[in-house]
Amino acid sequence: MKRHTLLSLALLLSLCACHKGAGKFRIEGRITDAKDTVLYLEHLTFDQGIVPLDSVKLGKDGSFSFSSSRPSNPEFYRLRIGDQLINLSIDSTETVSVLASLPTMALDYTVEGSGNCDTIRLLTLKLHELGLDIQRILDDRSLTIAERESLADARVKEYKDDVKLNFIQNRYDQASSYFAMFQMYGGNLVFNPVSDASDVTWFSAIANAWMDRWPGSPRAENLRNIALRGHANTRKKVIEVSLDDEKVTETGIIDMAFPNINGVEQRLSQLKGKVVLLDFTAYSLPDTQQRTMQLRELYNKYSPQGLEIYQVSLDGDEHFWKTMCRQLPWVCVWDKEGTANDIVSIYALQQLPTWFLIDRNSDLVGRQELLGDLETELKKLL
Numbered sequence: 001m002k003r004h005t006l007l008s009l010a011l012l013l014s015l016c017a018c019h020k021g022a023g024k025f026r027i028e029g030r031i032t033d034a035k036d037t038v039l040y041l042e043h044l045t046f047d048q049g050i051v052p053l054d055s056v057k058l059g060k061d062g063s064f065s066f067s068s069s070r071p072s073n074p075e076f077y078r079l080r081i082g083d084q085l086i087n088l089s090i091d092s093t094e095t096v097s098v099l100a101s102l103p104t105m106a107l108d109y110t111v112e113g114s115g116n117c118d119t120i121r122l123l124t125l126k127l128h129e130l131g132l133d134i135q136r137i138l139d140d141r142s143l144t145i146a147e148r149e150s151l152a153d154a155r156v157k158e159y160k161d162d163v164k165l166n167f168i169q170n171r172y173d174q175a176s177s178y179f180a181m182f183q184m185y186g187g188n189l190v191f192n193p194v195s196d197a198s199d200v201t202w203f204s205a206i207a208n209a210w211m212d213r214w215p216g217s218p219r220a221e222n223l224r225n226i227a228l229r230g231h232a233n234t235r236k237k238v239i240e241v242s243l244d245d246e247k248v249t250e251t252g253i254i255d256m257a258f259p260n261i262n263g264v265e266q267r268l269s270q271l272k273g274k275v276v277l278l279d280f281t282a283y284s285l286p287d288t289q290q291r292t293m294q295l296r297e298l299y300n301k302y303s304p305q306g307l308e309i310y311q312v313s314l315d316g317d318e319h320f321w322k323t324m325c326r327q328l329p330w331v332c333v334w335d336k337e338g339t340a341n342d343i344v345s346i347y348a349l350q351q352l353p354t355w356f357l358i359d360r361n362s363d364l365v366g367r368q369e370l371l372g373d374l375e376t377e378l379k380k381l382l
Helices: 002-021 115-139 145-168 175-181 197-213 218-234 288-305 318-325 342-346 374-381
Strands: 024-032 038-044 050-057 063-069 075-081 084-090 095-101 109-112 257-259 265-267 275-281 307-313 331-334 354-358 364-367
Touching (some): 024 075, 024 084, 038 063, 050 063, 084 095, 084 109, 084 115, 084 175, 109 115, 115 175, 175 197, 197 218, 197 342, 275 288, 288 374, 307 318, 318 331, 354 374
Parallel strands (some): 024 095, 307 331
Antiparallel strands (some): 024 063, 038 050, 075 084, 095 109
16 A cells, blocks of 8 residues: 555656646757856847846856746747857747857857757858958948948848848748847848838738737737838838738748639649749830740740749730730739739839749749849759
């Protein structure tokens, strides 16, 4: 009887221990060359600023382990020794492992257990490189002030384009994308949610994805409010963007749906599994016939291998559009709103025609200005 009671007590304690550990995340690792320094774990909260969660005085080997309650939506944390910081994100009960050396802790560390944390590491490095490049430009006294400002602005734009296309695109709901949009340089946000229409578009895409995945969360609501204010500020300068829940889909593209010449709605996302040339054009443009012939050659050559063309006409005359595309073999749709449609701004169209390439997984892989020869790029995907 006594043995049975002891076994029951042991089982009860075991269950309590399991319950106690449930819903926790863990950050562990080692910071070398940091003996007797204090390592802090801090929560970068949305509404209360930086909140200390835990700390430990490091020993000779620099090992540490922190744990805390799992957040209900992605949250941001950091490890800090003095002014050396490592930014992290947590959205599950995961265990994140960090290895670093104190003298180079902020820029030279490794992180395992979280793809978002590793992407944040890469973004931190890229921002540091941006700062070094701009400082070199500003220190170059062989240039005029106007030339230095122009080169610095161009470098920032290059940075933003890189981050948008290689870190945020197709990852709108990720914590790393949220982190990227709030990076700061020189005391200001790199991405301008107030007066830069292009940046506002990306805030909108991320806001839409977060509202869909974590509806009602303070960070999602904040993104939405930022995007709305940005639209209000830029409305007179550019076409207003208003995303709905169907625009960003699980396919990784910003979806769209327009009628074909028979009035049947055709969704871009329905072409998943094919390599898609997304083409924005207007048949009233000069050289349209020559360009159409070139597209026909590509289509005839590569459609058996899985190429499809989804061509969006922005012509103002529906009858003219139907006449021009009636004999074309690919998907032809018409946007009756023309350049007033939010899709035009979402895809940041600067000119017509402009094409994009989408792979078989429905991921947007490039656009006309950033890729080389179209046929060469198609062969890589087919």
